[in-house]
Amino acid sequence: MGIANIVFLVVLAAAVLVFASNIRKLVRNINLGKDEQRNDRKGERWATMARVALGQSKMVVRPVPGILHVLVYAGFVIINIEVLEIVIDGVFGTHRVFAFLGGFYDLLIASFEVLALLVLVACVIFLIRREGLRLQRFWGKEMAGWPRSDASIILVMEILLMGAFLKLNATDQVLAARGVGHYIVAGSYPVSTWLRPFFEGMSDGTLIAFERTYWWFHIVGILAFLNYLPYSKHLHILLAFPNTWYSKLKPKTEIANMERVTGEVRSMMDLSIAPPEPSPARIVAGVEVPERFGAKDIFDLSWKSLMDAFSCTECGRCTSECPANLTGKLLSPRKIMMDTRDRAAEIGKAIDKNGKWEDDGNSLHSRITEEELWACTTCNACTQACPVNIDPVNIIMEMRRYLVMEESKTRPALTGMFNNVENNGAPWAFGSDKRMEWTES
Numbered sequence: 520m521g522i523a524n525i526v527f528l529v530v531l532a533a534a535v536l537v538f539a540s541n542i543r544k545l546v547r548n549i550n551l552g553k554d555e556q557r558n559d560r561k562g563e564r565w566a567t568m569a570r571v572a573l574g575q576s577k578m579v580v581r582p583v584p585g586i587l588h589v590l591v592y593a594g595f596v597i598i599n600i601e602v603l604e605i606v607i608d609g610v611f612g613t614h615r616v617f618a619f620l621g622g623f624y625d626l627l628i629a630s631f632e633v634l635a636l637l638v639l640v641a642c643v644i645f646l647i648r649r650e651g652l653r654l655q656r657f658w659g660k661e662m663a664g665w666p667r668s669d670a671s672i673i674l675v676m677e678i679l680l681m682g683a684f685l686k687l688n689a690t691d692q693v694l695a696a697r698g699v700g701h702y703i704v705a706g707s708y709p710v711s712t713w714l715r716p717f718f719e720g721m722s723d724g725t726l727i728a729f730e731r732t733y734w735w736f737h738i739v740g741i742l743a744f745l746n747y748l749p750y751s752k753h754l755h756i757l758l759a760f761p762n763t764w765y766s767k768l769k770p771k772t773e774i775a776n777m778e779r780v781t782g783e784v785r786s787m788m789d790l791s792i793a794p795p796e797p798s799p800a801r802i803v804a805g806v807e808v809p810e811r812f813g814a815k816d817i818f819d820l821s822w823k824s825l826m827d828a829f830s831c832t833e834c835g836r837c838t839s840e841c842p843a844n845l846t847g848k849l850l851s852p853r854k855i856m857m858d859t860r861d862r863a864a865e866i867g868k869a870i871d872k873n874g875k876w877e878d879d880g881n882s883l884h885s886r887i888t889e890e891e892l893w894a895c896t897t898c899n900a901c902t903q904a905c906p907v908n909i910d911p912v913n914i915i916m917e918m919r920r921y922l923v924m925e926e927s928k929t930r931p932a933l934t935g936m937f938n939n940v941e942n943n944g945a946p947w948a949f950g951s952d953k954r955m956e957w958t959e960s
């Protein structure tokens with residue numbers, strides 16, 4: 520084992536360890552939420568995941584970006600099979616270790632090259648749409664700063680990685696044709712063969728330097744990409760799968776009842792039923808979280824809402840379909856998801872630093888205003904549009920519940936109705952004993 524292999528092994532081990540630690544923190548952050556059972560109807564869940572995450576069925580509703588996205592996704596995943604060969608070569612000092620596959624190897628390399636070209640072209644088009652054409656969807660208020668840069672950084676990174684892959688193959692071919700060192704004639708190169716003329720005039724030493732540079736750039740770039748994911752909206756590459764598996768399978772507009780309130784109402788309607796006992800406080804990250812009506816902070820949301828938040832691709836399809844947003848209201852379902860994710864990440868960082876959570880005086884309501892929450896019509900156009908089955912409405916409803924039930928904050932138009940429900944068990948200003956009086960007049 521040479522020095523290069525040892526360096527490679529150290530880089531690989533460091534990247535894997537950092538990635539594993541980031542994933543552990545991500546799982547911890549998601550589990551800061553409340554428990555919720557989403558393990559029923561398993562067959563339907565696998566089918567939903569296959570259709571929505573693997574088949575990208577909701578992406579292709581908008582055909583041009585949809586098909587380009589499918590290309591980038593399929594290309595990136597398939598080309599990374601090549602990483603296996605790169606890793607084995609890197610560890611053991613071999614070169615094109617799978618070349619013994621003969622014709623099948625030719626087919627693999629040829630398809631990787633075609634896909635690499637398609638990914639490269641798709642990423643350039645995406646970049647032009649974002650930065651050149653400045654599509655409104657990508658320039659919403661909540662996209663200012665890091666979110667907009669994040670999207671473009673990753674596109675540039677993919678362009679560079681695919682470029683390095685093709686140039687690596689081109690230099691490799693020239694060296695193999697010259698019979699230099701361990702370079703062997705293997706594989707089929709329908710795309711990179713067009714790059715060969717740029718390298719053919721170079722000396723063997725310069726070529727080897729270029730080939731090694733592209734090789735290292737490609738593999739270190741992929742490992743860096745892996746560790747960039749947890750800090751980026753591109754985490755959806757991983758989370759889209761579990762998130763769609765745990766999709767809400769009930770009708771989209773069905774709002775979950777609060778068990779405790781349902782129990783209270785039952786006992787109100789039937790005096791023989793005892794009102795329910797309050798649930799004990801949960802201990803999360805070293806602090807007691809009391810039972811609350813609705814959501815004050817991320818601890819009061821379900822773990823699925825937090826997984827939703829970390830799965831958000833920031834594509835803005837939800838906001839572009841939201842009637843409240845389209846009529847100029849402050850509400851953007853994408854911002855609801857980004858704020859929830861940022862708050863969960865903020866709390867996660869504090870726990871990492873202090874070993875436990877210490878109340879910082881803020882909450883999810885410090886980021887999401889009442890005006891945004893009350894603008895929602897609960898139409899569910901956002902959940903319908905979301906390509907990874909995220910449910911912003913659940914977060915909005917839980918936060919509204921908190922405002923109404925814990926803070927007594929509501930819209931003036933609703934105050935009368937709430938008072939009537941509380942006093943009469945119905946939205947009208949009459950007791951239930953007076954309901955049939957209209958028949959007597």
Ligand code: SF4
Pocket residue numbers: 837840841842843844850851852894895896897898899900901902911912
């Ligand atoms: S449910 Fe609310 S947030 Fe979603 S699209 Fe309708 S109004 Fe917008």
Ligand code: SF4
Pocket residue numbers: 830831832833834835836837838852853856904905906907908909911
């Ligand atoms: S919630 Fe869904 S539709 Fe909205 S920005 Fe996130 S991924 Fe896109």
